[in-house]
Amino acid sequence: MSEPNGVAMPQTTPQYQFNGISSNNTSRGSSPLPQASHIPSSQLPPLKSGIPPSQLPPTRSSVSGLVRNVSQLSVSSQNTPNVSPSKFSTSTPNEEKLRMSELSDNASSLVPNPDVVPVRQYVSSDALNKNIALPKASNINSLPSNTISDTPRAVPSSQLNMSTPSRYFNENGSNFTNVINGSLQSNFRTETPQNFIPMQNSQVEKKSGEHGQNHSGKQTNPTLNYPQQISTFSQSNTNTNSFSRNTPPTANSQLVSTNQLQSCSVAQSNIISNSQNPSPYTFSGVSTLNQTNQTHPSQFNLSQSSTLSSQNTNSKPPVQVPQNTISKPSKPRYPQTLPSNLMQPQIPGGGIPPSSQYNASLHNPNLLSQSQAESSQSYLNPQVSFNNNSMPPNQSFYKPQVGLNGPASLPSSLPTKPGISANRYPAQAQVPLQNPPGQYPQQQQYPQQQQQQLHYPQQQHMQYPQQQQKAQYPQQQQQLQYPQQQKQMQYPQQQHSQTGPVVQSGFNRLWGTDSHDLLQLPNILPTTKVQPPQINLGQDALNKANCSPEVFRCTMTKIPETAALLQKARLPLGMLIHPFKDLNYLPVIQCNVIVRCRACRTYINPFVSFVDSKRWKCNLCYRINELPEEFQYDPVSKTYGDPSRRPEIRSSTIEYIAPAEYMLRPPQPAVYLFLIDVSRLAIESGYLEILCNILLEELKNIPGDARTQIGFLAYDSALHFFSLAEGLNQPHEMTVLDIEDVFLPTPDNLLVNLKDRLELVEDLLKLLPVRFGNTFDGSSALGAALQVAHKMMGPTGGRVTVFQAALPNIGPGAVTSREDPNQRSSAEVAHLNPANDFYKKLALDCSAQQVAVDLFIVNSQYVDIATISGISRFSGGCINHFPLFKSSRPLLVDGFQKCLRRYLTRKIGFEAVMRVRCTRGLSIHTFHGNFFVRSTDLLSLPNVSPDAAFGMQVSIEENLSDCQTVCFQAALLYTSSKGERRIRVHTLCIPVASTLNDIIHSADQQCVVGLLAKMAVDRSMQSSLSDAREALINAAIDCLSAYKFSLNMGSGSSGLLVPECLKLLSLYISAILKHAAFRIGSSTRLDDRVKAMIDLKTKPLPLLLQSIYPDMYPIHNLENQEVIINEEEEPVPLPPRLQLTARCLENKGAFLLDCGDQILILVGPNVSKEFLNEALGVPDYASITDSFCEIPLLDNPSNARLHNFINYLNDEKSYPAPLHVIRDNSPNRIVFLEKLVEDRLENSLSYHEFLQHLKTQVK
Amino acid sequence: MAFNFSAFSYIIALIVDAFLIFFSLFHVIAFDELKTDYKNPVEQCNSLNPLVLPEYILHIVFNVLFAASGEWLSLFFNLPLIAYHINRYRTRPVMSGYGIYDPTSIMNADQLTRCQREGWIKLAFYLLSFFYYLYGYVIALEREHLEQT
Structure with a gap:
């Protein structure tokens, strides 16, 4: 093993050396990757939010094109923007929270459209999250002081704002068009065209209230400005949401009208907003005001966009100049928002939540706008500029909105909101959450927002805005807040983070009614399969190139920037990988030179950047490497010139046929040895005949080439060797009785060439059941058999398959029965750990010789799997368990036959090693699965099978703030059964996020559960089963608490809030507590329990989830x-x-x-x-x-x-x-x-009771 | 020159402590090698495990001397480490040989950092106690001298 490793990846350390070269920004900026990175994580999230594409598309469709353009533009010009946002965001959590609150408020106002909201809301929430993240930074700058909770960040805001604005200004300032572009870009980045749409009233109000005063001097109405920005964002978000799915054209038109009114107000907006601001002042609590103020300046520049904010200030709604089409008729909003709020409150969890969600989405736009405005005034400004200058652009982008804007949208429009709201909802609704019912009522309020949304809908990232909006909303009114809350449910994190400071206890309470209150969601399970969340890298090409979640999956679709942030999110960070999965499509490359980084030995992958056509920059260590001439040639089109057309660059899962330097010895032949237990218990179970029959049928299908070797060894209290020498008429049996000091009775012919001796092998298989049919030997010398197998296989390596039916009670490695049947249901389970280390040591010896041992356990009594499984666990083998096996039970026989057939014929890789590399700053912490860890990132896998999966925990060791994405690369070097040395490379690229909202909303609940299960197994082995159970429950509590914290809710809130992306976590955890591995109270055989634990460690995620739930x-x-x-x-x-x-x-x-x-x-x-x-x-x-x-x-x-x-x-x-x-x-x-795990079983809690328990624990 | 039992125990402790310093140095280096992939964990554990018990025993031996000579302060100074050693060995993984390091779990990042930190802390402790023993030795001689005069 070591040899291959050395060959494959001799130098891991170099990475670190290169780490020093941290010129990430510059280098990346030049490279394509940076572009991908451009898209702020916040922006990306919307996609991740899991919002079905179908939901999003409507908004996207119109926007998408723009978005793409923008993204491209942004990429080209805007690496910095992204960076800046992130920085800002980090700096100003408070602002974010404020924004969040605003967004929430806005969202609430928007809420009215329940129908649309649900789906879109989710989307929007993501978008909001993303947006928020970006906006946050900006917002933070502006709002910091305002932001209650995060004030620290916010306080500096003025400076921060300055900085961000400066950027923005720079961008914007040069040309309006430029500005517009910038704004568009920013929106796109956030994916929330909506962002542009001024945050709606709520944000404006709040911000205006706070900041308006502060900045009033600059901007006539800072609050207005903020609102505008916010509203713009929110609108965009909401619009996008609504547009994307819900908003029918008509609805859009309505919305548009409202928006227009608002926008008009917005356009003049700033002023109007100011007038409106008063109302915001009333809402003053929202920190967004500050942000808005800061942003306002920029917005003012953008002037039109500001109108949106004015919308937020509903009181003034009407005023607004429709001209500012961009600015949505924010004026109405206040009224609207109020109604919406009212509506939402009225609507209980279900109805209201949707509305709130809508609102949230709307708000989110606002938030986004705010946040963007704040964090990146430039963004806002650009938006504004778009609005002002480019009202056309907006129109173009958001035609519906424009249309709406065009018509003088008056507050009255708000009343008409239903349609508008519907539109909004669509946009918002598109966001994953969907609480349709409540929202419509609110629509009146929402209309404006919706209008904005409509405008923004195209912009994808309503979500961010929503957050901001939420924040605003709360400020505006509690009622608004409710809607927001609902939306918040979707985007809660974002909102929370921003609003956190701003949000007040009353708000929190209102938010408590989130539609995603677990206690009020009896039917939480989606009716279709849960799809893994998408990783959004901001570029379609990169997203497509990314590794399939079936192969490589991370517990988060965004990596936290710092370990502290990860700690706050309370989610496990880790990867699940299924490296040798059977794939339908796998590019295989044979080339003279495999292009790898010279420093860290990373394989070239789609996420590297090309400095020029001759050099590429490693995305793990950032070293610049030369490209070999050969790499210029595209084998598909048979042309030269563009390295990016190479399959290595187009697919992140790829297989190389390795040249000779990857071999330490000639590739080994496929060698199979079968160890067959023929003790009395084994014969009684009757498995031997079935085994021999299947083997006879499948002998020709066993993977291998002309060199394939096979051997058999039976054992009871003695070892029975079978010599299959040439010239024999029938197999020659040799029995060795000395099992304490084993030896091979003959040096040759124990392992024979399968092709040459096929007839003898078949004879043997026919003879075996007869030969041992009358055995009465009750002992089983498994240890001795394994030792001798190790001796036989040592020189070549290969696979040993053990069929074990009885407790190995004699010879080396003998164990005694440790299980007390009376303790099977006790709370404390002993003997989960091996009784001796014989099997582990032998496994390590085997591993060193490239021998893997697979176990088939067909026991009817206790066989101490905990001990004997060591032989497989540390040699990369697999364990199959058929408890109480009897050949007279057709069900078990059927399962055994199918499993065995698959086992014999499936693909196999010999003498394999897998190395997992990750971007500097991350490190692999712990591996889970069956293997031996040879060095910190190298797994020794004597055999690798397509059914084996692995997990690893990842720790963040350095700050990742200068990275926009991180990559993980798993390279599996193996020898195929045909004697080819191959390398299968999987690369996964994940964006980095800097805000708590982003992180929590990017969680992949299924993957989290998969990793938690593995960690819990470790815990139960190292500590105790009750510890592991407690840890699992704590994991659920932590997640909920972290989310609650991110929402910045007080302790007085009721309900059990979860974000959309984690809503099944509690269900899975309550189910896993009833899994055979962790259940207490019901009688579970020790062997079954240990096997269940091993399964949790080694099963691929889909099977794992099916076994849990x-x-x-x-x-x-x-x-x-x-x-x-x-x-x-x-x-x-x-x-x-x-x-x-x-x-x-x-x-x-x-x-x-x-x-x-x-x-x-x-x-x-x-x-x-x-x-x-x-x-x-x-x-x-x-x-x-x-x-x-x-x-x-x-x-x-x-x-x-x-x-x-x-x-x-x-x-x-x-x-x-x-x-x-x-x-x-x-x-x-x-x-x-007993599989109905949601019901109360014996001593275990039902799902509902489990939730009640969680509720008492969540702080 | 007078040479009482206290002084004897201190001079023994001084010599033994020098060995312990080398032990812990070796320990630190070994884990550093593991962390940087220079060594196979199986080999590394095979070389580390035989040294674990000797280290513990040497440490206990001179503490027994301290107890016998009534140097209670020095004994209390060392008691926490003795307790830690005993607990560490009591909770070692299931293994047939001596030692506490298991090659299959040693590469776990938690274990690795824990062992490394343990090595550094012990090294510091042994170094400090080396000078303390030297001081104790001189004091013991001085006391003897005073009693004689």
């Missing part, structure tokens, strides 16, 4: 379900996923439970006769036997539908899961019912 579907009415077309062009019915509770079961139904490694079907007693006859092929209910494990193929549509559906489920698995049909009155139903 299986998928349940109703299958009795497949004909009524949505249909999709699979790869074979067959229609597959897709029933909705059900929550795992008995509530969802019905007498008349049949339900399928997909647990990953098995599929259970529960048939209710009153299920229709047709279903029984046609789909299941049984005459009546009573004839479903306990061993019904295969649904016959019948020629009728309902049977075909069922088969198609089951095949569809199996397609995602590595091998078809065994099926078990259970009658509702059969004793086996407990197998099904």
